[in-house]
Amino acid sequence: xxxxxxxxxxxxxxxxxxxxxxxxxxxxxxxxxxxxxxxxxxxxxxxxxxxxxxxxxxxxxxxxxxxxxxxxxxxxxxxxxxxxxxxxxxxxxxxxxxxxxxxxxxxxxxxxxxxxxxxxxxxxxxxxxxxxxxxxxxxxxxxxxxxxxxxxxxxxxxxxxxxxxxxxxxxxxxxxxxxxxxxxxxxxxxxxxxxxxxxxxxxxxxxxxxxxxxxxxxxxxxxxxxxxxxxxxxxxxxxxxxxxxxxxxxxxxxxxxxxxxxxxxxxxxxxxxxxxxxxxxxxxxxxxxxxxxxxx
Amino acid sequence: xxxxxxxxxxxxxxxxxxxxxxxxxxxxxxxxxxxxxxxxxxxxxxxxxxxxxxxxxxxxxxxxxxxxxxxxxxxxxxxxxxxxxxxxxxxxxxxxxxxxxxxxxxxxxxxxxxxxxxxxxxxxxxxxxxxxxxxxxxxxxxxxxxxxxxxxxxxxxxxxxxxxxxxxxxxxxxxxxxxxxxxxxxxxxxxxxxxxxxxxxxxxxxxxxxxxxxxxxxxxxxxxxxxxxxxxxxxxxxxxxxxxxxxxxxxxxxxxxxxxxxxxxxxxxxxxxxxxxxxxxxxxxxxxx
Numbered sequence: 001x002x003x004x005x006x007x008x009x010x011x012x013x014x015x016x017x018x019x020x021x022x023x024x025x026x027x028x029x030x031x032x033x034x035x036x037x038x039x040x041x042x043x044x045x046x047x048x049x050x051x052x053x054x055x056x057x058x059x060x061x062x063x064x065x066x067x068x069x070x071x072x073x074x075x076x077x078x079x080x081x082x083x084x085x086x087x088x089x090x091x092x093x094x095x096x097x098x099x100x101x102x103x104x105x106x107x108x109x110x111x112x113x114x115x116x117x118x119x120x121x122x123x124x125x126x127x128x129x130x131x132x133x134x135x136x137x138x139x140x141x142x143x144x145x146x147x148x149x150x151x152x153x154x155x156x157x158x159x160x161x162x163x164x165x166x167x168x169x170x171x172x173x174x175x176x177x178x179x180x181x182x183x184x185x186x187x188x189x190x191x192x193x194x195x196x197x198x199x200x201x202x203x204x205x206x207x208x209x210x211x212x213x214x215x216x217x218x219x220x221x222x223x224x225x226x227x228x229x230x231x232x233x234x235x236x237x238x239x240x241x242x243x244x245x246x247x248x249x250x251x252x253x254x255x256x257x258x259x260x261x262x263x264x265x266x267x268x269x270x271x272x273x274x275x276x277x278x279x280x281x282x283x284x285x286x287x288x289x290x291x292x293x294x295x296x
Numbered sequence: 297x298x299x300x301x302x303x304x305x306x307x308x309x310x311x312x313x314x315x316x317x318x319x320x321x322x323x324x325x326x327x328x329x330x331x332x333x334x335x336x337x338x339x340x341x342x343x344x345x346x347x348x349x350x351x352x353x354x355x356x357x358x359x360x361x362x363x364x365x366x367x368x369x370x371x372x373x374x375x376x377x378x379x380x381x382x383x384x385x386x387x388x389x390x391x392x393x394x395x396x397x398x399x400x401x402x403x404x405x406x407x408x409x410x411x412x413x414x415x416x417x418x419x420x421x422x423x424x425x426x427x428x429x430x431x432x433x434x435x436x437x438x439x440x441x442x443x444x445x446x447x448x449x450x451x452x453x454x455x456x457x458x459x460x461x462x463x464x465x466x467x468x469x470x471x472x473x474x475x476x477x478x479x480x481x482x483x484x485x486x487x488x489x490x491x492x493x494x495x496x497x498x499x500x501x502x503x504x505x506x507x508x509x510x511x512x513x514x515x516x517x518x519x520x521x522x523x524x525x526x527x528x529x530x531x532x533x534x535x536x537x538x539x540x541x542x543x544x545x546x547x548x549x550x551x552x553x554x555x556x557x558x559x560x561x562x563x564x565x566x567x568x569x570x571x572x573x574x575x576x577x578x579x580x581x582x583x584x585x
Contacts, residue, residue, distance in 0.1 A: 035434030
C-alpha cells in the first residue's frame with residue numbers, strides 16, 4: 001500500500017480507537033469462549049456451588065450418551081433438510097425474479113421480506129396455523145392429502161413441521177444473495193444461450209447454477225449455521241424438543257442441560273462441540289471460496 | 297415448488313415462442329410464490345381480529361368481530377407495550393454502539409500505521425467462530441458476577457462489537473480514493489475530523505446497511521434475553537411471545553391475542569427492511585465477498 005493511504009502514525013491514537021472494540025470482544029467473546037473450554041473439563045455439584053476438575057469425562061459422557069447421539073444425528077438431518085429445502089425454494093423464486101421485466105423492485109421486496117421475520121414470530125404464527133385441531137392450514141392439508149396431521153404426538157411430523165417453518169423464515173435471506181449472484185452473470189451469456197435454444201430449466205442447471213457456485217457455497221454454510229444455532233425459538237415455542245425427542249436439536253439440549261438441569265460442565269462440552277461445527281464450516285467456506293475465485 | 301417449476305417449463309414449451317407468454321408465466325409464477333410465502337402472515341392478520349370462539353371455528357377465515365381490539369389487549373393487558381419499548385431500546389443501543397465502535401476500529405485499521413496490523417485484524421475476524429451458544433454458560437456466569445442480570449447492559453453489551461461491521465467499514469474505507477485521503481492529510485485534518493467530515497458522509501449507504509442488518513439481528517434475539525432477563529417486565533418482545541403462550545395454557549388458548557402479538561413483533565424490522573432495502577442489499581452484496 002502506498003504511503004499516503006496511511007496518513008496517521010500515532011500508535012496510541014490507533015490503540016485508543018481500537019480499545020472499545022477490543023474491550024467488548026475480549027470481555028464478552030474471547031474470555032467466555034475460553035472459559036467454555038475450561039468449564040467443559042469440570043463437573044458442577046451442589047447446584048453449581050462447587051466445581052471439580054474431571055478432565056475429559058464430560059466429553060466421554062457425550063460420546064457415550066445415546067440421547068446426545070440422537071440429538072446430534074437429528075441436528076445434522078435437520079440442517080440437511082433445511083439447507084436443501086431453502087436452497088431449492090429460494091432458487092426457484094430468485095430465478096423467476098431474475099427473469100421478470102417489469103415491477104421487479106416491488107416483487108423483490110415482496111420476496112425478501114422474510115429476512116426481517118423474527119424466528120419467534122414465525123414459530124408462533126405457524127404453531128397456530130398448523131395446530132393439529134385448530135389450524136386452518138392443517139385443515140387444508142388434511143383435506144388435500146387425506147392424511148391426518150398429528151404433529152403434537154407424531155415425532156417425524158413434528159420434525160418436518162419445524163423444518164418447514166425454518167425454511168420459510170430463511171427464504172428472504174437466500175433470495176437476496178441469489179438475485180445478486182444472478183444479476184452478476186454477464187448478459188451476453190444469457191443471450192447466446194437463448195439463441196442456441198437452451199430451455200429454462202437446462203439453462204438454470206447448466207449455466208446459472210455453476211456460475212453461482214461461490215454464492216451457493218456461502219449460503220450452504222450460512223444456512224447450516226442458522227439451522228444449528230438460530231432455530232432455538234422454533235423448538236422452544238413449537239415442540240419443546242418433543243414428541244419423543246424428535247426435535248431435541250443440539251442447541252435446545254444445550255439450553256436444557258445448562259439452564260434447566262444446571263449441568264454446566266456437560267453443557268460447556270456441548271458448546272465446544274458446536275464450536276467445532278462452526279470452525280469446520282468456516283474452514284470449508286474459506287477453502288471453497290478460494291478455489292472458486294476464478295468465477296468471481 | 298419443484299414440481300410447479302417443471303410443469304411451468306413444460307407449459308412454456310407447449311405454448312408458441314412468444315415473449316409475452318413467457319413473461320406472463322413468470323409473473324404468474326412470482327405471484328403464486330409470493331402469495332404462498334405471505335399466506336401465513338395474511339392468515340395471522342385475519343385471525344388477530346377474531347375472538348377465541350371464532351378462532352375455534354377452524355374454517356372461519358373472515359375478518360373477526362374483534363377488529364383491532366386484540367391489539368389493544370395484547371399491548372395493555374399482556375404487557376406487550378412494555379416489551380416493545382424494551383426491544384426498541386435494546387436494538388437502538390446495539391445499532392448505535394456497534395456502528396460507532398466499528399467506525400473507530402475501521403479508522404484505526406485503514407488509516408493508521410501500527411505494528412501487527414494483520415494480527416489485530418485477524419483477532420477481530422476470529423470472533424466469528426464464537427457465536428453466543430459457544431460461550432453461553434460462562435457469559436451467563438460473567439453477567440451474574442458483574443451484577444448485570446436483568447439489565448440493558450447484559451442484553452446489549454455482548455453485541456455492540458462485531459467482526460462483520462468492522463470488516464464492512466474497512467472494505468468501504470479502502471475503496472475511498474487515495475487522493476482524497478492525501479488532500480485531507482495535507483490540509484492537516486485530524487483523524488476524528490477526517491472520520492466525521494469525510495469518511496462518514498462518504499459511507500452513508502454502508503452505515504445505513506450495517507444499521508439495518510444490526511437492527512434486524514438485534515430484534516430477532518431470543519435465547520440470550522430469555523436466559524439473562526428473569527424480570528418479566530424487562531423482557532424483549534420475542535420472548536414476550538413465549539409468555540403469551542404460557543399465559544393461555546390453562547383453558548382455551550387465546551390465539552387471536554397471540555396472533556396480534558406476533559404481528560406487532562414483526563412490524564418494526566419489516567418497516568426498517570422496506571424503507572432501507574436499497575442500502576441493505578448493497579451492504580449484503582459486499583458482506584458475501
